[in-house]
Amino acid sequence: MAANDTRSVASLLMILNFAMYVTLLGLGGWAMNRAIDQGFIIGPGLELPPHFSPVYFPMGNSATGFFVIFALIAGVVGVASTIAGFNYVRSWSSDDRTGPASAAVIAWALTVLAMGFAWKEIELEGRNATLRTMEAFSIILSVTQFLYILVLYG
Numbered sequence: 001m002a003a004n005d006t007r008s009v010a011s012l013l014m015i016l017n018f019a020m021y022v023t024l025l026g027l028g029g030w031a032m033n034r035a036i037d038q039g040f041i042i043g044p045g046l047e048l049p050p051h052f053s054p055v056y057f058p059m060g061n062s063a064t065g066f067f068v069i070f071a072l073i074a075g076v077v078g079v080a081s082t083i084a085g086f087n088y089v090r091s092w093s094s095d096d097r098t099g100p101a102s103a104a105v106i107a108w109a110l111t112v113l114a115m116g117f118a119w120k121e122i123e124l125e126g127r128n129a130t131l132r133t134m135e136a137f138s139i140i141l142s143v144t145q146f147l148y149i150l151v152l153y154g
Contacts, residue, residue: 006151007092013148014085020141021078027134028072034059035068060131061124067117071138074110078145081107101152108145115142
């Protein structure tokens with residue numbers, strides 16, 4: 001009975017994390033698209049400004065570019081880790097746990113890195129509602145992904 005309950009909790013956390021990582025990817029993709037479309041464009045004969053950053057984003061603050069890039073990386077790895085976890089939860093044997101558990105740990109580490117940039121972005125202020133939503137998702141995902149890891153190793 002306890003193994004079945006653990007399996008149900010793992011399934012619930014995996015589905016929740018999958019949905020949240022996909023949402024993080026959608027919001028991050030929007031931010032990246034907007035940065036590419038409205039970013040700084042250098043034409044022929046023009047010089048770069050003195051404090052130009054190659055990670056310039058036209059919205060948010062100086063931490064936004066780093067946050068969006070690492071949130072996108074964490075989102076892709078997080079989706080991949082949940083896909084790897086689907087087969088494990090289906091079979092639920094300890095022999096198959098190594099791959100999904102290590103992928104989940106890597107996704108969690110990248111999510112925590114993105115969360116660190118989210119905290120820096122919050123500290124610097126000056127961001128829009130979409131970036132605030134991305135920050136919230138990365139902070140919540142760092143907790144739920146950690147709980148998922150605990151369930152896998154438990």
